[in-house]
Amino acid sequence: MTERFDAIVVGAGQAGPSLAARLAGQGQKVALIERKLLGGTCVNTGCTPTKTMVASAYVAHMARRAADYGVTLSGPVSIDMAAVMGRKDGIVQASRSGLNDWLTGTENLTLIEGHARFIADHTIAVGERTLEAPRIFLNVGGRAVIPDYPGIDDIDILTNSSILALAEVPRHLVVVGGGYIGLEFAQMFARFGSKVTVVERGDRLLKREDEDASQTVAEILRAEGIDIRLNADCIAFSRSEDGPVVKVDCTAGAPEITGSHVLVAIGRQPNTDDLGLDKTGIATNDRGYIITNERLETSVEGIWAVGDCNGRGAFTHTAYNDYEIVADNLEGADRSVEMRTDAYALYTDPPLGRAGLTVAEAKKRDHRVLVGQRPMTRVARAKEKGESVGYMKVVVDADSNRIIGGAIFGVGGDEAIHVLLDAIQCGMAYADLKNTMHIHPTVSELIPTILGELKEA
Ligand SMILES: Cc1cc2nc3c(=O)[nH]c(=O)nc-3n(C[C@H](O)[C@H](O)[C@H](O)COP(=O)(O)OP(=O)(O)OC[C@H]3O[C@@H](n4cnc5c(N)ncnc54)[C@H](O)[C@@H]3O)c2cc1C
Numbered sequence: 001m002t003e004r005f006d007a008i009v010v011g012a013g014q015a016g017p018s019l020a021a022r023l024a025g026q027g028q029k030v031a032l033i034e035r036k037l038l039g040g041t042c043v044n045t046g047c048t049p050t051k052t053m054v055a056s057a058y059v060a061h062m063a064r065r066a067a068d069y070g071v072t073l074s075g076p077v078s079i080d081m082a083a084v085m086g087r088k089d090g091i092v093q094a095s096r097s098g099l100n101d102w103l104t105g106t107e108n109l110t111l112i113e114g115h116a117r118f119i120a121d122h123t124i125a126v127g128e129r130t131l132e133a134p135r136i137f138l139n140v141g142g143r144a145v146i147p148d149y150p151g152i153d154d155i156d157i158l159t160n161s162s163i164l165a166l167a168e169v170p171r172h173l174v175v176v177g178g179g180y181i182g183l184e185f186a187q188m189f190a191r192f193g194s195k196v197t198v199v200e201r202g203d204r205l206l207k208r209e210d211e212d213a214s215q216t217v218a219e220i221l222r223a224e225g226i227d228i229r230l231n232a233d234c235i236a237f238s239r240s241e242d243g244p245v246v247k248v249d250c251t252a253g254a255p256e257i258t259g260s261h262v263l264v265a266i267g268r269q270p271n272t273d274d275l276g277l278d279k280t281g282i283a284t285n286d287r288g289y290i291i292t293n294e295r296l297e298t299s300v301e302g303i304w305a306v307g308d309c310n311g312r313g314a315f316t317h318t319a320y321n322d323y324e325i326v327a328d329n330l331e332g333a334d335r336s337v338e339m340r341t342d343a344y345a346l347y348t349d350p351p352l353g354r355a356g357l358t359v360a361e362a363k364k365r366d367h368r369v370l371v372g373q374r375p376m377t378r379v380a381r382a383k384e385k386g387e388s389v390g391y392m393k394v395v396v397d398a399d400s401n402r403i404i405g406g407a408i409f410g411v412g413g414d415e416a417i418h419v420l421l422d423a424i425q426c427g428m429a430y431a432d433l434k435n436t437m438h439i440h441p442t443v444s445e446l447i448p449t450i451l452g453e454l455k456e457a
């Protein structure tokens with residue numbers, strides 16, 4: 001027998017639960033289907049566990065620097081990995097059980113455990129059950145790409161999920177992929193005591209950023225003893241008595257790195273291959289992302305795609321913003337995903353906060369660019385905290401005088417970047433921000449100063 005709902009939400013990641021609860025709150029009969037863990041990637045194998053462990057790694061790092069601050073420790077700093085993981089598991093579980101209490105306590109909402117698969121445009125099977133609804137919202141997220149490198153089946157590789165279950169500190173962690181995931185884990189495990197090597201195919205880390213970000217992150221990581229191998233265009237794996245071997249270069253005498261563990265972090269792919277999309281008219285692109293218009297509607301009327309699976313963002317805040325856009329539009333608003341400003345942070349220490357366009361992107365789009373920049377060594381708060389690595393940068397369009405981008409790679413950068421994000425989103429002229437009084441001593445107080453020092457780039 002087919003069960004009929006007003007709305008079906010597939011995936012309880014970062015958009016699905018809020019969307020399901022909001023529709024249920026309006027009196028609609030809603031099914032929320034989740035095949036694994038409530039909270040999806042962010043809560044279980046992404047933001048929450050990693051940022052919790054980044055916090056432990058930061059404490060270890062600062063404890064090692066205690067003498068710089070006139071603080072004496074009575075013994076060497078050591079890592080209790082079970083306690084690190086226990087703290088992480090506690091925070092993850094609390095978040096998941098909070099979600100469970102909320103969703104199971106929401107009237108009109110039926111939480112269904114299982115894998116959802118389309119059998120027709122508006123019909124979904126979950127195990128033996130068949131569900132139907134005029135409105136379906138896909139929030140199926142993504143997972144780590146596992147490359148088909150030679151020898152990959154001969155070694156045990158780690159992904160962002162399995163690395164979170166390690167009981168021990170790896171002796172030598174080889175991280176394949178110099179992007180967000182790879183770099184956050186690389187620094188974290190170096191601080192826990194692992195020897196770490198980052199292997200990146202490109203000629204620099206963080207290649208979507210301006211070159212100064214790539215240089216800064218490489219300096220930060222090298223200063224902590226991390227080896228970085230760039231231009232690794234010939235990766236292959238094999239097993240030796242000493243552990244997994246990663247071959248990185250075919251031209252220069254085939255150098256190899258023998259580690260104890262290998263993390264693969266070369267990107268993500270959407271969970272759309274096992275969704276039965278072939279039984280529907282829902283179009284995907286060549287990488288499997290669901291194609292949507294700017295209102296996040298798919299090619300089938302009454303079906304939306306939100307979060308990572310639509311390829312329009314790869315962050316928790318973009319997934320949540322997708323939910324808000326779709327839910328508001330269903331209530332009569334006219335919101336578009338094209339209206340939001342790109343923003344994110346890389347949670348190395350110090351973090352890189354980013355908003356809007358890089359200088360390279362701005363030039364590519366034919367903006368005449370003005371840039372204001374300052375090293376963190378000239379930011380009072382950073383000096384006082386003894387954390388003065390990095391820089392702040394603001395990008396301005398010289399014709400409109402509007403702020404169009406920025407990067408704060410330094411202590412507090414993940415927070416201070418919101419000054420620029422809000423200014424970009426509101427189309428603020430730079431002179432208005434330049435004349436705003438900011439609080440001393442903060443990282444943000446330097447933003448008005450930098451805006452007084454703009455130069456053509
Ligand atoms: C290591 C790591 C660190 C990260 N750190 C950050 C960070 O600091 N900040 C940030 O903004 N972003 C971060 N991200 C990215 C962030 O986790 C994702 O962008 C976010 O979780 C996307 O949310 P989503 O709802 O689209 O998908 P997901 O959170 O992946 O949720 C999708 C859900 O759908 C379920 N599902 C899939 N297919 C089906 C099916 N057929 N039937 C039923 N259920 C299904 C899955 O089990 C999953 O629970 C990180 C990611 C990783 C991997």
Ligand SMILES: NC(=O)c1ccc[n+]([C@@H]2O[C@H](COP(=O)([O-])OP(=O)(O)OC[C@H]3O[C@@H](n4cnc5c(N)ncnc54)[C@H](O)[C@@H]3O)[C@@H](O)[C@H]2O)c1
Binds near residue numbers: 268313
């Ligand atoms: N702080 C955050 O918000 C945060 C943290 C982690 C992840 N995330 C999200 O997860 C997404 C995926 O992260 P990611 O680090 O897996 O991907 P990524 O795309 O950020 O980085 C992957 C890196 O691997 C390299 N690479 C690609 N193919 C390779 C190959 N065959 N061999 C060697 N190197 C190769 C790429 O050049 C790139 O530098 C991010 O784009 C981000 O949206 C966000």
